Amino acid sequence: METHFGNLPMRLCGVIVPSLLSFDFLNSTTFWAYLFWILWLHRYVRLLVHCLSHWTYKSKPLPANPKYTNQDVTVVVPTIHDNPEELKPSLRSLLACNPACLYLVTPYDKFEALKRAAEQLGVENVQVLSNTIANKRRQLCEAIPSIETPITVLADDDVTWPSKMLTYLLAPFEDDKMGGVGSCQRVKRVWYEPWSTRIWNWLGAAYIERRNFEITATHNIDGGTSCMSGRTVAYRTEILKGHDFLSEFQNEKWGEGTLNTDDDNFITRWLVKNRWKTWIQYDPECELETTLENSMELFVLQCIRWARSNWRSNWTSLFIEGHVWKQQMWCTYALHIATFTSLAFLVDPLLLLSCWQATADWDTAQRERAFWAQFIFMFGFTKVVKLVGLFKRNPSDIVFLPVSIIFGYFHGLIKIYALLTLRTTTWGSRPDGDTNNDSRLQPLPRPSEYVASPKTKEHSDLTASSASGISDGFKIRQKVWGFLTRNQPEDLGKI
Numbered sequence: 001m002e003t004h005f006g007n008l009p010m011r012l013c014g015v016i017v018p019s020l021l022s023f024d025f026l027n028s029t030t031f032w033a034y035l036f037w038i039l040w041l042h043r044y045v046r047l048l049v050h051c052l053s054h055w056t057y058k059s060k061p062l063p064a065n066p067k068y069t070n071q072d073v074t075v076v077v078p079t080i081h082d083n084p085e086e087l088k089p090s091l092r093s094l095l096a097c098n099p100a101c102l103y104l105v106t107p108y109d110k111f112e113a114l115k116r117a118a119e120q121l122g123v124e125n126v127q128v129l130s131n132t133i134a135n136k137r138r139q140l141c142e143a144i145p146s147i148e149t150p151i152t153v154l155a156d157d158d159v160t161w162p163s164k165m166l167t168y169l170l171a172p173f174e175d176d177k178m179g180g181v182g183s184c185q186r187v188k189r190v191w192y193e194p195w196s197t198r199i200w201n202w203l204g205a206a207y208i209e210r211r212n213f214e215i216t217a218t219h220n221i222d223g224g225t226s227c228m229s230g231r232t233v234a235y236r237t238e239i240l241k242g243h244d245f246l247s248e249f250q251n252e253k254w255g256e257g258t259l260n261t262d263d264d265n266f267i268t269r270w271l272v273k274n275r276w277k278t279w280i281q282y283d284p285e286c287e288l289e290t291t292l293e294n295s296m297e298l299f300v301l302q303c304i305r306w307a308r309s310n311w312r313s314n315w316t317s318l319f320i321e322g323h324v325w326k327q328q329m330w331c332t333y334a335l336h337i338a339t340f341t342s343l344a345f346l347v348d349p350l351l352l353l354s355c356w357q358a359t360a361d362w363d364t365a366q367r368e369r370a371f372w373a374q375f376i377f378m379f380g381f382t383k384v385v386k387l388v389g390l391f392k393r394n395p396s397d398i399v400f401l402p403v404s405i406i407f408g409y410f411h412g413l414i415k416i417y418a419l420l421t422l423r424t425t426t427w428g429s430r431p432d433g434d435t436n437n438d439s440r441l442q443p444l445p446r447p448s449e450y451v452a453s454p455k456t457k458e459h460s461d462l463t464a465s466s467a468s469g470i471s472d473g474f475k476i477r478q479k480v481w482g483f484l485t486r487n488q489p490e491d492l493g494k495i
Contacts, residue, residue: 032357039351042341044382046334050217051385057216059281060172068170073099073234074149078139079106079157084117093161095123100149105129105139137250137263144240152237159231160188160289168286169234172279179276180267181234183286184212189394190294200299202400203407204292206387213386216282218335224328226314226335228271228278230264232288236276245270254312257425261305265313272323303411307418314339343416345409348378379405 025031075094081087094102102125106114111130118126131142140154151173153166165183172181187205190198215225239245252259252266259266271278293299314336317324324332355374359367383405384391391397 029358029360032354032360036351036354036358039347039354043347043351046338047382047385049221050214050334053217053220054213057220057282059168059283059286060174060279062167062171063174066170066174068151068173070098070166070170071100072149073151073153073166073170074101074103074147074237075099075153075155076103076105076140076143076147077155077157078136079104079114080110080134081106081114081157082110084110084114087114087157088117088121090158090160091118091121091126093159094155095121095126096163097161097166099153099166100125101147102126103129103143103146105131105142107134107139108132135260137252137260140263141246141250144237144246147237147241150237151234152240153232153234154230155232156230156290158291161232162285162287164285165232165288168281168283169232171281173234173236175277177275177277178279179236179239179271179274180228180278182215182228182278182280183232183288184216184280184282185229185231185288185290188289188291193294196296197294199400199403200296201292201294202397203404204294204299205390205397206400206404207292208290209390210386212282212389214335215280218328218331219278219280222328222330223277223279224272224324224331224335225268225278225280226310226317226331226339227265228268230267231290233264233267235267239271239274239276240267254425255423257423259312259425261425262309262313265309269313269317269321269323272317272327273321275327300414303414304418304421307411307415308422308424310339311415311419311422343412345412348409351378383408 077091077094079087091102091104104114104118104126106128108130111128115128118128127146129142129146131138144152151170153169155161169181169183172178185208187201187208189205190201193201211229215229218225249263249266249270252262268278293302318332318336324336352371352374356367356371359370362370384401387397387401387404
């Protein structure tokens, strides 16, 4: 009897699987109905839930007696801009928020020009630092050890802040478990350029609008996201100054390449790994303005870089680190797994085809009504709902909707290309960002496979003593290196 029932699952599979794979079943309306509902539920349940979540999202309120003020904030801006004069409007908007200090970090060959531009701002709380190569991660790490305030804001060099940005970013830090806080964003629009430029500008604006929608929706459900955007984001300084963080942040690899991109993905995963909370302040009072590429070539290259980052980071989150499975179950389904399954140019035609085939037994009028209902839902709701905020601000943008739909299908091809080129770890859309790519891709030295330390108490004491000496020596070397990279060659005699 036990053997009989023990074989029951295999016997059932032997009956059910062949029947499901039979030619008759694959051509039946039942098969197409199953396929339609599987695709529909997988694709649209998360969208409908996100709609409700986004529409009910609320920012953290401003406290009456805040723990932190603007003077508890240091802002760090890494830049490789060739014309520092063009940075002044952005920097003035940051300084208008009255942070305690603003660090600007640039490669050594651009140090003097940036320093002159900073001096012309006429304020004393701006410091210009330099490092040896153009690398965003290393530029950030040049400034982080010098930060003395409890909160650090990382910002891009092209963002414009509203006057209350820091006040809103600081509010969620009333929670001692809050590790990172981001803001909502919008793209600086161009209105009087050729249509070819305006189209790519609008596609960038649509990308940011969708991102606002998604990141608020997921935070409202389980407090998670796949990436806290580095355009402007606030962190507790203690997180960024940790030795383990600085070491891993500078040396993260994908295959044999050291990553220059994906810096914000890394920090987001680090917060999840160490159980810090994140939040988004979604309010017009803290909505930054940014710029994206307005030409076809550079915009597509930018999209490829973002797509590669998504593939790499979501793979790492799911299958290497794995913390999201327990901490952010909704984000795991709606964001991380969706990276591997959301190809609209495949799924949308299959949905329409399966809808039509599943209703083959219906009368013609009902069949057509079902098909057109799905068609209208697909193109009149799902392709529009995330862009409602954009259309409310600029109703004339509705003329770009067909472009958005077409580019959405093309973006599926971008995702596939990005998947096939994951080993490309360069910046892509900014040639000057990859100037020192050869230096960045040097492999780290391998540890010795032959030297082993005896496990004795005397050795442990000696190791602890040596480690302290090494740490002190490292700090001294760090100060010397900082002096070398911040001063002109003729000043080196001052050491």
